[in-house]
Amino acid sequence: MLGERPDAVQGTAGFEARWCACDLGEYRPCRGTYEYYPYESLPPLEPGLFTGDFDWLGGVGSPVPERVAELDAVAAELAAVGLELPADFRAFAAGEWSHRVLDEVSVTCCWSDLSKPLPSPVEPGAFLVRFLRDQQDCVIWYLYLRPSGETFVVHSPIDFQYAYEARESTEGPGRGLGDPAGLRAAISWCAPSFEQFAHRFWIENRLWHLLNLADGGAPARLAPEMRAYLRHYAPAGAVG
Template identity: 60%
Template sequence: MPDERPEAAAPPARFDTSWCATDLGAYRPCRFTYAYYPYESLPPLDSAQYTGAFAWLGGPTEPAPDRLAALDRLAAALAAEGVALPRDFVTCLADAKLRFSLDDVSVTGCWTDVSEPLPSPVEPGAFLVRFLRDQQDCVHWYLHLSPSGEVFVVHSSVDYADLYEAEDGDDGAWPGLADPEDQEDTILWCAPSFEEFAHRFWIENRLWRALQDGDLSALSPQEHAYLRHYAPSGTPT
């Protein structure tokens, strides 16, 4: 069964933080497809709203049997290693309506791609599960699952699923990697829970589309507030 324990509310000291995303027009420029923005510079979100109900997406509908079976297999493999999937992740990725929410809203062609358990290269006994990747593999987003029960989202330019397969690692080892401390610069904390990550990703991609279309009328009050956080003086929101 997925873990029901509370997820970490703040980044662990052992991880650097950043948010990897594209621009928000003139409000938040981006020179290339993606930029790393300091996490503390982001508009704050109320973590209390992330109960696993995904109310901001209208809530779940019904499980997709194929995805539920795949996630059950993944949960069993992780349980054998002493870690567990968070319930919000299972609720979203198993649901017939919610499962493609990030794919549908992404303006950079990101798509859902759930990996097998990957030993964390920075924490013994912890595991990564990739769940989202950029279409050109510029960035990959992972759950980071610790034996202590900590669950949070990290991102990296490294495809650890591909790297681990190439290295033919076993017993939690990464044969061809340098010292784990060297990997800490490539794995960056970006959200305290899967649902909070998903909501911020969803908001920002909706904002990008609205700004490109030049029509902000359909945005929610929360989305307008998010944009105002970045508004240069004199810029209409």
């Protein structure tokens, strides 16, 4: 489950690499609803686990026609600018067993919300596709798609779809959103692929429930991969 960290942080191209999440009980404190944790401080994941099949989740199930139609509409817009949705995201977002998983485990009532392709405000030719948002929009997660074919996951407190629509309604289409340096600082890289993002989000939110809501002895009842995840933070022997 845990292994050598892939050399992914080097590919963030100027975005700060950090994970936005809640606490993990006493093992990883959080000063508010969310905390920004440096990516290099996180438990490393085993790269071989992520094949696009989501075996760690038990698979994704058959595609849901309504979900496929929604994804096809986004894919068609991306194809017009020479980009495509990553296969792992398409499989997860369309699957009958998987497409609600992140919503169901989220401890802060995050919900899946697919946007149309949104031009990156800091990189010509790149696009964002929103796929998950916090209930109160404290943080919003996006696929970040580059013309080179590189795709990764970022988060931001900015709803870029709303920002573009608000700007166009007041100043006309084609206007920028503000200072590029400030906008770049508001976008954080957080995973080298959608599947790796989904796995870390899934395991951390499940851990939160067990560590904060269970009636004592939670670490002893954790699945092996969860205990391994916590050992990254705990003193030797503290998790078992």
